[in-house]
Amino acid sequence: MDKLNSTLTAVKNLRSNVRQCFEHLADGTDGEGGEESRNKFVHDFQERFGAINSQLREVEQLINGLQVPPTPYSLGNTAYLAQETSQDRQALYPQLVNSYKWIDKVHDHSFLAFNNLNQNTLRRSYNYCSQKRQRLPFSSFNNDPDHIDKLLSEINTPPHTSYRIFRPFGTNAVAIVTISNVMKAAIVFKGVLIEWVTVKGFDEPLEHDDLWAESRYEVFRKVQEHAHSAMLHFFSPTLPDLAVKSYVTWLNSHIKLFLEPCKRCGKFVVHGLPPTWRDLRTLEPFHEDCRNC
Ligand SMILES: [Zn+2]
Structure with missing residues (x-):
């Protein structure tokens, strides 16, 4: 030594x-x-x-x-580290629960993706999915035509908001939401899930033949951008009805798009735009740059 x-x-x-x-x-x-x-x-x-x-x-x-020691060195209490068996001390349990949750999520999402891909009716190849493996479809693929109408009529909306529903793609609905004299939004559904949203100004045409064209106003293009991130935020395949209701309520908060100042900076216009972002929880207005401050 x-x-x-x-x-x-x-x-x-x-x-x-x-x-x-x-x-x-x-x-x-x-x-x-x-x-x-x-x-x-x-x-x-x-x-x-x-x-x-x-x-x-x-x-x-x-x-x-130096010589190789004949007996191993005594490392004191540190030698017992490898023999710890108590679960609490190893902190493995929370990690295990987390992994389990992730695997569960991955399983759910892959099942939804599998169902979605299999719905492609144009596919000519044989259906390789055996009957045994098919399970009852999720409620999010409920294609009952009246369901969306019923769902939208249940939402408490301000009196100046109106809905028009049509079905250019067979059973899947498209809802045109007109929010006062401010803006229009086309919500494209797949079953009860929201697939796409187009936002345009009140004076712009928004019909089934131009659902995908962007607004010519920058402010509504910005609102559409935010509407897409909100769409992902509210997405919930397990509670699709609640997701649609929350989303439409959020969308309706744009009724005072040009009337309310930003909650953060108190200004109406910054960089030539009104507060285009609405908080997902409180529905308060913010400029795009102010929301993350
Ligand atoms: Zn601001």
Whole structure:
């Protein structure tokens, strides 16, 4: 043990001397003394270099003198670390629960994706999904034509909001929501899930043949951008009715798009735009830049 200690000390000294030598080199000469100071600098360096060389030899000798210990070193209490069996102390349980939740989510989503892809009626190839593996479809694929009408009529909306529902894609509905004299939004449904939203100004046409065209006003293009992120936020395949209701309620909060100042900065117009973002929970208006401050 003594030998090991003295070897470690020698290694430490060697490291510190090498470091000092490099520091000395990095500092260089003061640049004013001319020939004399340069000579002194070189001489100093040679001395330090010589010391390092002799220390290196010393370390080599010490290492050669070391022997493999006959018995393992006693590590004290740290040796018991590997034998810890108590679950509380290992902190494994929360991680396990988290992984389980993730696997559950992945399973749900892959099942939904599988169902969705299988609904492609244009596919000519044989149906490779055996009857045994088919399960009852999720409620989010409930294509009952009256369901959306009923759902939208149940939402408490301000009196100036109106809905018009039509079905250009067979059973899937498209709802045109007109919010006062401010804006229109086309909500494209797939079953009860919201697939797409187009937002336009009140004076712009929004019919089944131009559902995908963007508004010519920047403000409504910005609102549409936010409407898409809100669509993802409210998306819930397990509670689709609630998701639609929450989303439409959120959309209706744009009724005062040009009348309310930003909750953060108190201004009506920033960079030429009114507060286009509505908080997902409180429905308060914010400018795009102010919402994250
Ligand atoms: Zn603001």
